[in-house]
Amino acid sequence: MSEAVLPSAKPAQPQKPARQLMRFRGRSYVAYVLSPKPPIVEWLAEVDATLARSPNFFAGKPVILDLAATELSSPAIRHLIDNLDQRGIRVLGLEGFDAALLTPDLPPLLSGGRDCAITTSESAAAKTAAAPDKSKAGSLLLESPVRSGQSVVFAEGDVTVLGSVGSGAEIVAGGSIHIYGALRGRAMAGVNGNQNARIFCNKIEAELLAIDGYYQTAEDIDVSLRSRPAQVWLEGNAMKITALS
Amino acid sequence: MAKVLVVTSGKGGVGKTTSTAALGAALAQQGEKVCVVDFDVGLRNLDLVMGAERRVVFDLINVVQGVAKLQQALIRDKRLENLWLLPASQTRDKDALTNEGVGRIIAELRSKFDWVICDSPAGIERGATLAMRYADEAVIVTNPEVSSVRDSDRIIGMLDSKTVKAEKGEQVTKHILVTRYDAGRAARGEMLSIDDVLEILATPLLGIIPESEDVLKASNVGSPVTVNNIASAPARAYTDAALRLMGEDIEMVIPTDRRPILQRLFGRRAA
Numbered sequence: 001m002s003e004a005v006l007p008s009a010k011p012a013q014p015q016k017p018a019r020q021l022m023r024f025r026g027r028s029y030v031a032y033v034l035s036p037k038p039p040i041v042e043w044l045a046e047v048d049a050t051l052a053r054s055p056n057f058f059a060g061k062p063v064i065l066d067l068a069a070t071e072l073s074s075p076a077i078r079h080l081i082d083n084l085d086q087r088g089i090r091v092l093g094l095e096g097f098d099a100a101l102l103t104p105d106l107p108p109l110l111s112g113g114r115d116c117a118i119t120t121s122e123s124a125a126a127k128t129a130a131a132p133d134k135s136k137a138g139s140l141l142l143e144s145p146v147r148s149g150q151s152v153v154f155a156e157g158d159v160t161v162l163g164s165v166g167s168g169a170e171i172v173a174g175g176s177i178h179i180y181g182a183l184r185g186r187a188m189a190g191v192n193g194n195q196n197a198r199i200f201c202n203k204i205e206a207e208l209l210a211i212d213g214y215y216q217t218a219e220d221i222d223v224s225l226r227s228r229p230a231q232v233w234l235e236g237n238a239m240k241i242t243a244l245s
Numbered sequence: 246m247a248k249v250l251v252v253t254s255g256k257g258g259v260g261k262t263t264s265t266a267a268l269g270a271a272l273a274q275q276g277e278k279v280c281v282v283d284f285d286v287g288l289r290n291l292d293l294v295m296g297a298e299r300r301v302v303f304d305l306i307n308v309v310q311g312v313a314k315l316q317q318a319l320i321r322d323k324r325l326e327n328l329w330l331l332p333a334s335q336t337r338d339k340d341a342l343t344n345e346g347v348g349r350i351i352a353e354l355r356s357k358f359d360w361v362i363c364d365s366p367a368g369i370e371r372g373a374t375l376a377m378r379y380a381d382e383a384v385i386v387t388n389p390e391v392s393s394v395r396d397s398d399r400i401i402g403m404l405d406s407k408t409v410k411a412e413k414g415e416q417v418t419k420h421i422l423v424t425r426y427d428a429g430r431a432a433r434g435e436m437l438s439i440d441d442v443l444e445i446l447a448t449p450l451l452g453i454i455p456e457s458e459d460v461l462k463a464s465n466v467g468s469p470v471t472v473n474n475i476a477s478a479p480a481r482a483y484t485d486a487a488l489r490l491m492g493e494d495i496e497m498v499i500p501t502d503r504r505p506i507l508q509r510l511f512g513r514r515a516a
Contacts (some may be wrong), residue, residue: 145447147396147402149369163447166398184445 025193025213030116033095035066036080044083051087058089059191064110068096072105074103100245137174145181167207176200182227186210194225198243199232214239227236247355250362250490251380253404255396257367260387260424263460265364266294266469267480268384271487273328274281274471282350284376285334292332296467300467306334309346314355322339324472335470351379351387353478369399373375374407378452381410382418382490384451388425389437397421401448420451422486427456452486453499454479488504 036043042206050057063084067077081091093110102109109130116171138157145163146152152159155174171185172179173190182203188210190197195212204225207218221241229244251267262285269281274315283291286306292298303313308331315331322328331354334341354361365376379382383404387397404417413416424444429434443450455478463473471480471487478500485495 144405147405148398150402166402166445167395167397169402172492182444 025191029062031062031064031113033064033066033113034089035069037069038071040070040072040080047087047089056088056089058087061090062092063089064093064095064113065091065107066095074101074106078103078105095197098113123229140173146185164203165201182193187232188215189232195234200230202229203227204230204232204241209239209241211239216241247316247358248360248382249351249355249380250360250382250384251365251377252362252384252386252418253365253373253377253400254367254386254393255369255373255400256388256393258378259386259393260422260454260460261367261386262290262294262364263464263470264384264386264422264424264454265291265362267471267483268487268490269360269362270322270325270328270469271448271471271480271484272360272490273322273325274475274484275367275487275491277491278327278357279360279362279378280331280354280358281362281364282328282354283364284343284372285341286333286365286372287335287338289333289335291364292320292330293467294469295320295330295465297322297330298467300324301332304334304335305333306341306358306480308350309342315350316442324468339366339370339375341508342371342375344375344378347375348379363406373400374403377404377408377417379409380404380417382420382422384422385446385448386422386424386444386488387446389423389431389439389442391437401446419448420490421448422451424454425456426453426499429500451489452482453497454482454486455499455501 034038034133047191051206072080077094077097077245084091084113085241091107093107095110095113097109099109103123107115140152140154140157140159142152142161142163146161146165147167148166148168151172152170153172157173157174158175158178160178161171162180165179165183165185165187167184169185172191174187175189175190175194177199178188179187179201181201183201183242185205185206186208187199187206189199189206190212193212197211199209204221206221209221209232210217211232214234214238225241225243230241231244232239232241252261252268265281269279273279281291281295283289284305284306285291292301300320303318305318306317308312308315317338318331320330320332322330351361363376365374384399385400387393397401401419404419405411408417422444423439426439427436431438439450439453457477457479458469459474459477459479463470466473470477471483474480475484481500488495
């Protein structure tokens with residue numbers, strides 16, 4: 001390329017924030033599951049007894065209600081949740097209940113929960129909900145081009161491709177993405193909340209770029225940058241693409 | 246040792262059947278013993294292009310199901326004595342094909358022929374994946390335009406994952422065959438250039454077949470283009486490609502139609 005462009009001197013393209021306003025990702029947490037057994041009145045009495053021994057046992061803890069052993073109607077469940085609420089037990093989801101009977105005033109129905117150990121210390125629950133460890137090393141090297149229709153997912157770190165990424169292919173990485181070739185497909189970096197992840201390529205003809213959930217489609221990539229070596233990074237919630245001289 | 250070659254593309258209508266017939270005939274003209282196999286069950290065309298449509302008795306599905314022996318289904322070409330055709334069924338569809346059945350047939354064909362050329366249907370489902378499954382080499386037919394190139398890229402990805410060779414950790418040897426190439430349109434930017442195609446697909450080039458009326462003329466009379474008019478531009482290009490498949494090093498040129506001097510002077514083609 002003939003012109004000398006200093007990435008730092010040239011202002012980044014107009015401060016157009018990335019278009020997506022709502023980001024959501026999947027995350028797993030550890031919750032306490034209470035499984036009431038009929039007769040409910042007796043079960044509630046047991047709960048009261050536990051609370052008498054340690055009044056703040058459930059304070060601030062996320063609780064799921066497993067209703068598999070009961071046969072309560074929706075209003076009855078609502079009544080039970082209100083009862084628990086009065087005792088300081090906040091129910092955020094239900095399990096073991098027929099989805100068809102779910103009414104809007106009830107918490108959402110959950111599935112796919114796996115049993116796990118809960119340590120009794122207060123900090124344990126807080127730790128598991130904390131951001132996942134970002135500093136884990138781990139890097140995936142692909143020595144051949146990524147073909148259309150192929151999807152490379154590597155949440156543990158960076159992905160490096162010695163070749164091009166074809167139109168209709170996608171690379172999803174927890175860290176940065178380095179493409180020693182043309183990027184014609186989608187590149188999604190920093191998927192686990194890593195805002196410092198970047199995308200580098202020899203030739204930018206991408207269909208979609210995303211870093212930590214903020215994305216930009218091909219239409220929004222500045223025309224002057226097309227087919228040139230480029231790097232993509234996140235500044236706040238704006239995606240910056242500059243030429244690599 | 247026989248070579249099993251699959252002619253595939255992903256995109257439909259780019260010239261797989263034409264190329265299977267032309268390459269098969271060109272190899273046979275060089276003295277190789279060749280069998281072309283039609284995998285497009287239900288929409289068979291190879292028998293038409295080979296001019297054998299009135300001699301089909303048994304087909305690939307019959308052999309897979311054990312209703313007929315391979316020898317009963319094979320049809321010998323009338324013009325080239327070492328060129329044979331195994332046609333597909335027209336009344337059934339791809340669900341009638343099985344992995345084991347196809348594997349058995351390919352193994353038997355390997356023992357009888359030098360080259361087994363599998364004409365893949367378009368698409369990426371069962372018919373296409375079975376046609377490529379037992380291949381040693383692949384010819385990916387591509388038109389120099391964007392949809393065809395993207396589909397070819399997809400198919401190349403599948404050749405690296407859905408074949409027996411890929412599952413064993415080996416590589417299917419891949420070649421790109423560019424068909425319907427028009428140098429004038431490429432120069433005007435209306436078509437992708439050969440360099441563009443190769444840059445996107447990153448796979449070696451086997452040959453460039455120019456756009457030509459001879460292709461349609463040949464298939465209308467039921468003859469591979471290399472048999473019908475061996476001096477025509479596409480036939481010469483296919484012959485070069487076949488020689489390259491056999492390992493010869495032929496310079497890559499794009500043949501043009503040789504027009505007689507009078508036509509060139511007056512610039513008009515006789516009717």
